[in-house]
Structure formats: C-alpha cells, structure tokens
Amino acid sequence: MTRRLLALFLLAGLSGSLAGQENTERIVNERDSRSHDFDLVHQRIELSDFDWDSLGFRGRVTTTLRALRPGFDSVILDAGALLDIGSVTTAGGRTALRWAHDRDSLIVHLERSRAFGDTVRFTVDYRGRVRNGRGLTFIPADTLPPARPRQLWSQGEAMDNHLWFPTYDFPNDKATWEMVVTVPSGYTAVSNGALKSDRTSREGSRTMTWRQEKPATTYLASIVVAPLARLADRWRGRPVEYYVYREDSARARALFEVTPDMIEVFSRLTGVDYPWPRYAQTTVADFFGGMENVGATTLVDWIPTRAAYADRPWYRHILIPHELAHQWFGDYVTTANWANMWLNEGFAEFMPGQYWGRRLGVHAMEEYYLDEYEQFMQIDARRRMPLASLGSNNIYPKGALVLRMLQQYLGEARFWLGVRRYLADHAFDVATSDDLRQAFRAATGENLDWFWEQWVYRAGYPHLVVSAEWDSLSATLSLQVEQTQRDTLPVDKSGTRFTVPETFRLPVSIRVGTTGGDVTARVWLDQRQQQVRLPGVAARPTMVIFDEANEVLKDLTFGQPVSWLANQLRNDPNLWNRDWVIRQLASHRQSPEAGAAIAAAATGADYFHTRAQAALALSAFEGATVNAALLGALSDTSAQVRAAAAQAMGERSDLGAVPALRARWEADPSEAVRGQVLVALGRLAPEETRALIVEGLASTSYLDVVAEAATHAAIERGDSTLLGELDRAAGRVRLAMVALGVFGARGHERALDMLDRHLLSSRATIRHRAAEVYRNIVPDSVARTRLTAIRPAITDEKTRQEIEELLARSGQ
Template identity: 30%
Template sequence: MILNFIHKCCFFLLAAFFLSACGKIHFIEFEPIYVHAHKAGAKVYHASYTQKIDILHTDLDVSFNWDSAFVYGEARIEAQAYFYATDSLVLDAKGFKIHQIQQQIHEQWQAVSYTYADHKITIRLNKTYQAKEPFVIKINYTAAPRKLRVGRDIFSADDRGLYFIQTKGKKQIWTQGETENNSCWFPTIENPAEKMTHQFNIRVEDKYKTLSNGFLKESIKHTDGTRTDAWLMQQPHAVYLSMLAVGEFEITDDTWNDIPLRYYTEKAYAATAKKVFGNTPAMLDFFSKQLNYPYPWPKYDQIVVRNFVSGAMENTTASVFYNGLNLTAAQHEDYNQDDIIAHELYHHWFGNLVTTESWSNLPLNESFATYGEYLWREFKNGKEDADEHLNQMAQTYFNYAENRDADVIRFNYADKEQMFDAISYQKGAIILHNLRTLVGDEAFFASLNLYLTQNAYQAVEIHHLRLAFEEVTGKDLNWYFQQWFLAKGYPELKIMKNYDAQNQQLMIEVEQLQDTTSAPVYQLPITVKTVFKGKPNYHDILVSDVKQRFMIPVSATPDYIKFDVRNNLLIKKQEDKSEKDYENQFLYADNYLDKLEAISYFENHKTAIPAVNIFQKALADTAWPIILKGLENYKLYTQDFKNQNLTRVKDLAVKHPKSLVRAEAVKVLKRHYSKADYKEVLSKIKEDVSALVHKALY
C-alpha cells in the first residue's frame, strides 16, 4: 500500500493505545495483560496473533442501500480448528446488526447460540471440532460502516473498510481492508496471516460495473433492474486483501501472456487509461523473469476511484488507486505514475503471494514493493534514474528519522498504523538494495526466488527471508539482518585520510559516531577507490568497531580518494573534502551518486574555481538530473561556450526523453539565444505533448 505518511503520522499521537497480549508457555494460556503504550517506561511487545481457527472459504452475498449506506450481507464461512480442538468460533465484525446465525449440520441449517460484544461474534458450535475438521456457519447481517464511531469503533475515518462515495452526480463504492478494516463489511478473522479463498456475489443496479478479487465467474440479471456479479477467488490470500468496487467505470482491456488486464477509470479518462497503465504488461514480464517466478494470479485489474483513503492498495488481482492516476496525456508526459503502479504490482509477489505474518513484519511487504519501484526504473530508465529515486528515498527516511526513528522490524509500536512509515518503506528498500550489493545480483534474485517458492501462499516473518539468503549464498547473514532489520538508526562515520609517503601507505581512520546505546556498532564492508595518473585501484576494508585505522599500500600520493565507492545511502559521513576533491569526484565518478554529490557541492559554492567547468561538463552527461544542473546554471557560461553548445541545447529541447530537461532547455534557448538561432526546432517544440515544455515556451 502507498499512503500519505504526513497524514498518517499526525493522528498517531492523538489517542492512547492498548496492547492486549496473550501467549502460551508450556500450553498454559495467560489472561490478557493491558499496557498503556504511551506510558513512560511501558514495555510493549506485539506478538503474532494466535491462530485458533482457520477460515478456508467465504461465500458472501452483498447488496447496498445508497441512502442509508448500509451493506446487506449473508456470509457462509467454511472453517476448521487450526490445531487445538475447539467448540466455538470468534469472528471480527464491527458495527453489525446480526439477524441470524446458523450452522450446517447434516446438510441442514440449524440456529446456533452466539454473543456479540466488543466487535466480536462468539459462536457456540454444535460440538467440539478437532484439528482440520471443517464446519460451515451462515450469518445474515446488516453492516453500517458509515456509522462507525471514530475513537470508539474505529481508530480514524480512514478505517471504515467500505465507503459510499456520492460526489458531483457520481456514485461509487469501494473498500480498503488494510490493516484490519474488512470486518466493517463482512464477518471474518482480522489477522494478516489468515488466508482464504472466497466468492463475492455483488448485487447492484445494472448500470454499474463491479470489481473484486479473482475472475468474474458469472453475471446474472434480475427482473428488478439489478444484476449479481459472482467473483471467484480460487487461490488463498490474506483477508485484508479482499476487496470490491462498484461504479460507472469504463474498462480498457489489455493482456499479458494470456492473462487479462483491465484498467477501470471514469469515462472522462478512459482515452488515456492505456497510456497511464500501459507499462503494466512490460512490468509483469520484467518482474516475472527477474524473479524467475511468473505472475501467480489469474488476472490483474487496476481501478481509479474517488476520495481514496491512501495512495493505492494492492488487493490481490485488483489494485485500487487514488484519483491522481486520472491523467491527461500532457500530465502523464510530465508526471507518469509508474512508481505507484510498479509498487502495487510488485506486492503481488511480496505481500500477496507471501504475506507478513504480523504487522511487526510489515517491511516484508512494503520494503519489497518500494524496492520494486527502483527495479522497474533501473530496467526502464537506466541505473542513473533509479539511483536518483533511491537517493530521494534516503532523504525521506533521514528527514523522518530526525523525530521518530525505530527498528525496521518492530514489536513495540503503540498502534499497528505506525508501521506504515518511511522506515518500513524507504529505509527497508535501501536495506534490500544494499543486501543485493553485498551478495551480488545472481545470488540476490536466486534468494528471492527461493523465498517465494518456499513460502508461496503462506505467512512469514523476517527470519524466513534471512534463511533463504543463507541457503542460497552459504553465508551467515545474521549480522546483516540484526543490524539493519532488527535495529534502529544508521551509521554516522567520521573519516580521516592521510598519505604516508615514506611508508607508501594511505591511512584511513574511521570512527562510528552514532549513539551505540540505542543503535548498533555496524559491520560495514566498504570499498575505497584511489586514483593516480588516471588509473583507479579499489581496496576492500571492513569497518566493524567504534574506532579503526586502515593502512592501504599505495605507491604514490593519490590524485583522488573515494571512501565507500558503492555509496551506501544509509551512512552519514563526516569527511573533510576540498574543492579539488569534489572536482575529481565528478571527473572520476564511478556512478551517478558520486556525480550528484559533487555537483551539489558546487551548487552551494558557485564561486569556487572548478564550479563553471563542472556545470559545463554536466551538459554532456547521461543522467538527467545532472544535465538539468548544467542547464540551470547556463548564465555562468561564456558567450563562446554558449555558441559552441547551441546544437546540444537544441537537441535537449526536442529529443531528451525527460520533459523536465526539455522544458529547461527551452528556457535556455529563450533566455540566451535569439529566436533565429533555434527557429528550425521551434515547430517540434510547439508539438511537444508536455505541459511543462509549453509553459517554458510561452
């Protein structure tokens, strides 16, 4: 899921939270213990939910009353005892009016006794059921999600589970199950580890389209002008990933490897739906091949709705998106939504196929989906564009961590919604990227394949991932997972360099400055690069103590020294570097991040002697953010340089794939050249789809 962190974080502090913990030790069950999570000194631990009952399948008949915002439902639930024998079934159900509950006994429906309190239905079964012995319950009910009270029934208005939207003559119904909100419209077990199959039979007026998980099994028209669509989900998936949507949508059809793809939009945006979502087949192909694990579901639908409570949600086979994906062709050219589309699609392996067993392990869903954004960019746009995205992730995390840092896998949150943050998303994605760098591409993707294969349709915790990597690589990676996934913080390094000409040694002193009472002393494999007369040499060191000194044999004073060639973005470095060091860093850069750091220095020191030379070289670069810096500083260049680079600027204005670059190049042409200088490309500029380019021109 993609959501607005600022919105979510604001309400974390508005209420007191409670932990209800129940554990088993030597088969003895303890009474619940309630702890004020915000109380000073409170020790909070969120264990995975105990699984007493396993829901196998849910048949659900639903219809709706638009005026009262009621859901009329009948749920037939096939379940079984998980391991220990039981004579009862407890289901989550928020704000229901229960009409009748029956159990199927000898092919007959018989009423059973039940209680309904604290949003839970406790049903007394007809006997004690042993492990794996199935039974079937039927519940007739009315749900009123709009009437749920914030602060009593639900945590926030974003937790109603099902929403009736009526704006500007448009009616829509859509659901949002994560984290534990689907019990606002059908009775179930709200546990992220709970997986089931289901058939949702959705009765609506015939003018509406419907959508749910799985495939449309049948559509039956009724004599009263309504229709029932039966959506069958045959593969088990998490309860919170169950969904439905209703509305007057236009459907744009697509396909990939005989798997149907459909894009649901309002009619006004149907013409651009294939432009917005058009990379979906290529993403499916790329992810399936890279993971060596074909897309595991029978279809994939994507729907854009009004007033969605987050950015998007990865419901299995049917992702929901906010209306920011309603784009014109010009808007798409300037700000395509591939990141969010790739994010929700990658969830269909990481989160939907293999699901976190607890909200504490949420990064096993969200870190992977966020890293999916990087992987798609790397494939589609190149490593430089992907690294820029990764760099933005790092800045997002560091800004967030200034006030509220925490372990990546954490069991001490006050409320599960706190898990949806820049730690689970951005930091987790960078940790995965660094793990890929550590073990190598072949081992990284082989490990992911093993992880998916071993745990398909199951719920997992962080150790499943570690064990898959250790099995593939043959390496003990406990140290890596302990310091990155199971701890908070990041390394802060003070780096001192000095060349000893007499002994022909480069001395590097490294001190870890982070508070080691709350953050680890990190083990950091680092590569140091030295350059002499244009020839690079690479030296591997291991930072593993609070203070260390490394002596590297180097035959002459290096022209350039780069600590951490791979640019671990989760390290903050204190390192004395001169203008010449930054100039050489740009000239000898191994990667985009080296160049970005160097040119960013000169952005802040434009009077430095090397600055203009660096900006000029940026114009010939391959990375679009670097080219942009060269264009933005065009006023610093001599007229001779401008005359020599007119052709380059014209090419950037009409040929560069990034509209931000084209627009900036157009600004340069207008400001620094006469119209006669670029009249031969003016017609092409005018034909550009980009709104940014048109704004720059006019």
C-alpha cells in the same frame, strides 16, 4: 499500500509497554502475532442493496473454518459494531445458532462441541452500515470539478475489512473466498479472483460472482462498485484488465499498457510466475494512492494526460510497479504480523527500481534508489525506528534500500536465489523477518545475522567522517574513518526504546584516481575509529571516491580539495556520488573552479538527473559562465532539467533571464516546466506576473501542477485581490485551500469566509482539506471563533467530528 494511511493505522495500534524488551527477541519470537483457535478456510460473501444516502447495504456471509482445539464450541469473528446482525444459522439455514455481538466481535455458539480438525460452517445475515471511509467508502455523484460518477470501494489494510463483513481480520491466517455482488444497472463490481458468473435480472440489476480460489489474507479481499469501462490486455494468455471511468478510457491505455511487461520481468526475477488467475487495476475517486488487493489492485483516478509523460509521472514510474510487486510480496507471501510489515512494503518499494534498471539502464535504477534514500533521510530525521518493529515509520524507503544493500553485498545471482527460496518456502503463506534471513542462509550458505541485527532489528544508520592524507614517500593514501552516530533515542509514549548500533559492520570500496592510473581497495569497517591504508598510490591523488558503488546506507562527511571534487564530477559514473559531489561543490560559493565544474555538468552530464541537480546548485553562484549554463539548461531536451533551470533562475537576481523564462511560459510543452517558470517570473518580474497567476489558477494540468505553481506565486505576492481566483481553484487545487488559510491568518476575513464555505462542500475531500487548513494554518484563537460559529451548520458526521477535535484542541 500507500504510506500515509498505513503509518497512521500502525502508529495508532501501538499499545503496552515494551521497555526493557530487546526488539530482536520480540520480532523473532512473533510477540506481535495474534492467537486464534480456528483456521479460516473459506467465506462466501454476498452483498446487495447498496444505499449511498445511509451508507448501508445488505450482507450474508457463509463461513467455513476448521477447529484448532478440542472442545471447540464457539467462534469469535471480527465484525464491525455497525453491522446489524439479523441471524446466524448453520449452513443452509436449518438450525438457528445463539450469538452475541459486542462492539467489534461476533461470538457464535455452535450447536455442539467439535473436535480438533473438525470443519464448521455457518451463515450470518446482517444489514451493514459503515462510517464512511472505514472499510467501505461511498462516494456520491457530483458535478464539482473534476466530475466523477457515484461509486464505492473497500479498503481492508490494515484491519478494516471486518467493518463490512464478519471475518478473521489479522494477516496470520489465509483463506479462499467468493464475492457475490449485486449492483444497479450500468454498474460493474470488481473483486478478487476469477469471474465465475455475470447475470442481469429482469429488473436490470447485475449480479457478479468472483471466486478467489487460492488462499490469501482477508485484508486483501476487496470490491469496487462503479459505472466502469473494462480495457482488456493479456500476459501469457491470462487476463490483464484495466477498469476506469468511461471518459478515461482513451488515456488509460497509455498509462497501463506497460503492465504485462512488468509482470513478465517480475515473474522472471522472482522465479515465480505471476501467481493469480488475472490481474486487474481499477481507478476510483478520493483514494490515497494504491492498494494491492489480491489480483485486483485499487488505484487513485489520477490518470495522466498525454503532456504529463514528459514529466515522468509518479503514477507510472512508481505506483503501478509497486502495487504489482505486492502480488508476490504481500499477497503470495504475507507478513505474519504488522511488526514485520517491511517484508510487504520494502520489497514492493524495491522492485520498481529493478524493473526500470532493466528497461532504462543502470542510471535509471540508481536514480530510483537515490530518491528512496532522500525520502528515508527525511523520515528518519523525524523519528528513528527499526525496519522490523510495530508501527515502524520507514518500511518503504529503508526497506527498499536495505534490500538493495543486500543485493549489492551478495551479488545478483545469490540475492535472487535467496528471494526465490523465500517465496518457495512460504508460498500462499505468511512469513517473518527471520524467515527471510533463513531463506538467504539456506540459499547461499551465509549466516547474515550481523546484517539483520544492524539493518532490520535496530534503528539508525552510520554517520561516517572521513579524512585523507597522502604520503609520497611510502606511496600510501591513509584514510581516517570515524563512525559518529550516537545511541541517543528516547523512550517513546508506549515505553519503547529502540537502539542504534554504536559500530556498524560495513563493506566499503574505495577508488583513488591518479595521473598514473586508479588504485582500488575493498575494506571492512568495524570500529568506531579506524585507519585504512591504501598502498601503491605513487602519484598525487586527483580524486578519492569513498564507498564507490554506494553499497552502504550512510551519511558521509569527507572534506576534499575542490580539484578532487571537480575531477570526480567529470569522471564518476555513479549517480549517487555525483549528487553528493554537487552538494560539496555548492558549498564553495566563492570558488570559480567549483562553479565551472557544476556549470559543465548542468549542460554536459550524460544523464538528465545529474544535469538537473547541477542546474539547481547553480542558484548559489554568480557570473557569466553560470548565466550561460542556466540558459542552456533551460533549453535541455529533458523537462526535469528545464524545470530545475527555471527554479534556479528564480532563486537568483539575474533579470536577464526574464525574456527566456517568458518564452518558456508561452511555448514549453511540459506542465511542470511552465509551473516552475511561473514561480520564477513571480520573483523576477512581479509587476507583470499577476495576469499569469490568474491564467495559471484557471488552467487545467495533470495533478494541477500549473495551478499549484500559480498558488505559490500568489502566496509569495501577498495580493489579496487574487482571493476570488484562489477560492474558485480551492476545490480542486490543494495548495489553493492552504492559501486561503494563509491569507486568513494574515487578517483577511474574506479568506476565512471562503474557507467556511468549503467546510460545507458536498465533497468529502474538500471538507477535509478545509478542516486541515484550520488545524495547521489558521491561529487557534481565530479558528475557535470561526468553527464555533459554523459548527451548527455542519451535517456530515465525519466533518463534524473533525471540527469537534479542532475545537477541543484549540480550547486547551
């Protein structure tokens, strides 16, 4: 699942005081798991009469469950407050049952008491309605760019499926289900499991019956209803399907065709053949990214153009393999409660790096986890939390990085033995963090309590400060290593205080380069201050690589001579180390040796990521060597390197770069490069850039990367004569809406008038973006006046609620 939505739910779900409670004890003892007195066995969910105007539909759910206590005489199901219950009867409608519906709970009184283990079956008929975007999202057809057809889709995670059908809405129980969906003529209903029937009535309506025959958690039940084209593929004879808008069919094949190969690689790595009868991926509008509904992933409709593949789109590189990995980690084996959600998301975030490493090589894998590291550091800086904790904010990148550390520590064979044991022990079931630890112990014989305690149950990471001293007489290199992390985390609003280990236990490999050959050592760090002595360093060191393979998630401060750093940049094959070295060299702005080393990497490194990072770092240096390197990088075969070179040129004052940048704007095939070139030209040649900004704002590109860049340039330019162009772009370009707020905050009433019109748009995402700009950009006093005036004209319930919240905040 995409990060932002899940994080918002989980943080909102924090309640009660945890002060004084040890997080390890809380997680291991499943204190965040929900009790239930029945086992949900099967549900038949029948849906019809969808109404896009009222956000309504008709539903019937027949539930089969098994009593888990004696004297079982009533059932409490989760059922949204807006579900209008018509009747509850025994299966077949023979006997009416008493029921009560209170907020989000439906209480069904059985006709007689049942014994432990007895089976109970009953049917609920209801008329459903939702608050759009909760449980179900209804999207009307419109002609605003980009146009999309009328559609609806569900989103169950974390606990929203009960808003459209009565069920048990918590992950610690699994059931089977069938989805019987009647849709208008020309529409398709996509759901979980195998298609059992597809019938068209005389009136033209279509009824499709999907059956999920293997148990899964109910938040993974899903539907999509839209006029869709189906593209067919196969994996070992099983259907692999791609459902897209008909006009997207040609582009969709190129995007999704990698899926069968990903299924093959994940099946081999996990030792579990893809566990569901089919795999479908369906694209929809206004989705937040992707959701791993069992056997039927829902994805946002951002299908790349042919040109976009030069820019390595996130969609193919991360989103598709992430959601696919969930079919094993999250669907086949599911977290028992939300405090262990990292088991789902951490593995799903870890697996794409494994795929690309096997298909594109070790540098591709290192690059993937390096990106995860950078995301982790940004999130951790905002709030430091353990992996396993209710509402944890870092379950995606930290989860992936902790699993990568475990893989490096155990080695390939033992790591995958542990993963396979975990999947085998909890197949079609739920699991906790400690279940994963025990699976690794059973598979490898190693007690990993220490690893779990510091990386799963506690917060933070080690901050290492290292210094080196070489003694020629004893031929010894001495390293002083200090762990400087502090346990300074405050108690939060819920009373929770997580802790950071005072000392981490860390396995570290060290390589010392000398003219007489390299010296290596592997040491364990387990003290706040520790000296590490490496004998046999007979010649003066030429470089020292600390944590050579980046086996430890850390922050490293290690002052070194420029010559050591330059030598490491030339010779170290590890991508993470190169990135670190480039940052260290970039801090030596007055050093010709540092600039020359980075310039050489910008044009000569063997992997595009290193060349791109080096090109970016050259923005801090001056001189003919740097100019030549950036011009060379601007013609690199990699679009990422060319974009980095253009960005660096824009951050320097070298007007000699303008002709080369102009040429790239005219001819570069990469949309991302043209975007960076536009921003650079806006800084270096502002007098001739206005026409390019107008052209860029009107252009179409994948994810509007060129228009976004044009908006950046317009904001920097501060030219209010561009407001008309920004207004026309604001409906499709997120940053253009922000630009209206920026100009409005600068006193341009016309920009605020435009923002007000977007609050009345027929498209929900446009209204929301305009409200967000009022929330985050426009001064409160101005926002209060404008929103008070426009409030009576807003008819959409959700937008009106956003405005009320903004007015309440600005009035404080």
